[in-house]
Amino acid sequence: MSAEHPTDPVDLTGKVAVVTGSGRGLGLAYATALARAGAAVVVNDLDAEAAEQAAKSITASGGRAVAAAAAVGTSEAAQQLVDRAVAEFGRLDVMVTNAGILRDKVLWKMTDEDFDAVVTTHLRGTFTCARAAAVRMREQGEGGSLVLVGSPAGQRGNFGQTNYAAAKAGIAAMVRTWSMELARSGITVNAIVPVAATAMTETIPAFAPYIEAMKQGRPLPDFLRKGEGFGTPEDCAALVPFLASDAARAVTGQCIGIGGDRLALWSHPQETAVAYADGGWTPQTIAAAWDTSVGREPQTVGIPAPKLPEVSGT
Numbered sequence: 001m002s003a004e005h006p007t008d009p010v011d012l013t014g015k016v017a018v019v020t021g022s023g024r025g026l027g028l029a030y031a032t033a034l035a036r037a038g039a040a041v042v043v044n045d046l047d048a049e050a051a052e053q054a055a056k057s058i059t060a061s062g063g064r065a066v067a068a069a070a071a072v073g074t075s076e077a078a079q080q081l082v083d084r085a086v087a088e089f090g091r092l093d094v095m096v097t098n099a100g101i102l103r104d105k106v107l108w109k110m111t112d113e114d115f116d117a118v119v120t121t122h123l124r125g126t127f128t129c130a131r132a133a134a135v136r137m138r139e140q141g142e143g144g145s146l147v148l149v150g151s152p153a154g155q156r157g158n159f160g161q162t163n164y165a166a167a168k169a170g171i172a173a174m175v176r177t178w179s180m181e182l183a184r185s186g187i188t189v190n191a192i193v194p195v196a197a198t199a200m201t202e203t204i205p206a207f208a209p210y211i212e213a214m215k216q217g218r219p220l221p222d223f224l225r226k227g228e229g230f231g232t233p234e235d236c237a238a239l240v241p242f243l244a245s246d247a248a249r250a251v252t253g254q255c256i257g258i259g260g261d262r263l264a265l266w267s268h269p270q271e272t273a274v275a276y277a278d279g280g281w282t283p284q285t286i287a288a289a290w291d292t293s294v295g296r297e298p299q300t301v302g303i304p305a306p307k308l309p310e311v312s313g314t
Contacts, residue, residue: 009247013038016089017244018081020072020129021099023050025198026149026233028057030096033237034244035063040089044068044081044099064089072099072125078132091140094244095133096147097126097171104160115163122167126174130189134182143186145244148175150191150255152303155266159302172255176268179253188252190243193266194236195229195259206306220260221309228306229262239263272299 012034022031023045031041035058043058045051048069058065068084070077085092100122103114130146137144153161154168171191178189195201197211197220207230214220214232224230239258242248257264275293277285 010241010245011038012094012241012244015039015093015244016042016085016091017094017096018042018044018068018085018092018129018133019096019098020044020081020125021046022096023047023054026194026196026236027096027098028054029233029237030098030147030240031065032058032061032063033234033241034094034096035061035065037241037245039094039241039244040064042066042068042081042085042088044070044072046071046099071121072097072129073120075128075132078125078128081129082132082136086136092133092136092144093142094145094147095129096149096240097129098149099125100149100164102161102164104164105162106160107162110162118163119167122164123170126171130174130178134178134185134187137187138182138185141185143188143249145248146178146182146187146189147240147243148189148191150175150193152193152195152257155193155255156303157301172266175255176253183252186249188243188248190248190251190253191255192236192239192243193255193257194233194239195257196231196233196236198233201230206308222261223307223309225260226262229257229259229264230306231260235260273297 017034017039019027019031019034019041021027022043031043031054035041041058043051043055043065051067051069055065055067066084066088068081070080082092101118103118105114126148133146148171150171151168153165154172157165175189175191182189197214201207202211210220210224220231236258239256243251255266257266273294275289
């Protein structure tokens with residue numbers, strides 16, 4: 001499954017990757033794409049059988065992969081994954097932090113357990129796995145790539161996803177911070193922001209009928225693939241080997257969206273309007289100036305609803 005051409009800038013032959021939460025769905029698509037580009041892959045999943053089957057599917061196609069069952073979140077689990085990569089393949093070059101869970105509820109119904117479970121897996125899991133990988137990569141002294149997995153919910157918020165959106169927003173902040181901290185070590189840090197038909201998106205009513213049609217072999221329409229940037233997990237996978245490759249050595253600190261036929265760069269938060277008051281502001285002067293200065297065009301929140309085509313009457 002190595003790249004066909006030795007001069008291919010995205011040839012990952014000789015590199016070793018860990019992909020967390022890669023027993024199925026997007027994670028499996030990432031692991032498969034890395035293997036096809038030539039990397040050896042440690043397939044991680046909480047479900048040991050899913051991890052084994054995923055690794056077997058990669059090796060059956062000519063790639064190199066081993067399974068590692070572990071619940072991402074703890075420092076011990078992160079070190080276990082790094083150690084497995086080194087023991088099996090001799091090194092570590094790429095860490096893809098994909099593992100995640102959902103516990104969706106509105107704020108007043110979300111329990112401490114709902115919040116902690118999601119933050120532990122997504123945010124702490126990303127931190128512990130990236131830290132363990134960075135330590136190993138710095139010891140090797142040859143650079144490397146951290147590919148973190150974000151979400152539109154972390155960029156814009158999403159109803160009912162306090163825990164998930166907060167964790168994914170934190171991951172975007174980690175990308176910016178770590179890209180600075182690891183630059184001298186030659187380690188790039190980026191986030192992929194995928195949009196795809198998965199078990200998570202099947203629950204969105206607007207997408208559900210199209211996902212069901214896709215399962216029956218019908219292609220997704222252009223208004224979804226282009227207009228919404230919505231497609232299959234495999235559509236999102238190409239970005240991961242690119243970010244892990246020499247072709248992306250100068251790409252770091254970025255949040256990059258992909259889905260369907262669309263590739264996009266997310267902006268970082270920045271000031272959009274500024275006003276000044278000599279001597280500083282008081283509550284009264286802020287109230288007087290708000291609507292005609294910084295508050296004139298407030299920022300929108302939430303993930304925009306899909307723009308579905310109008311259905312003409314019969």
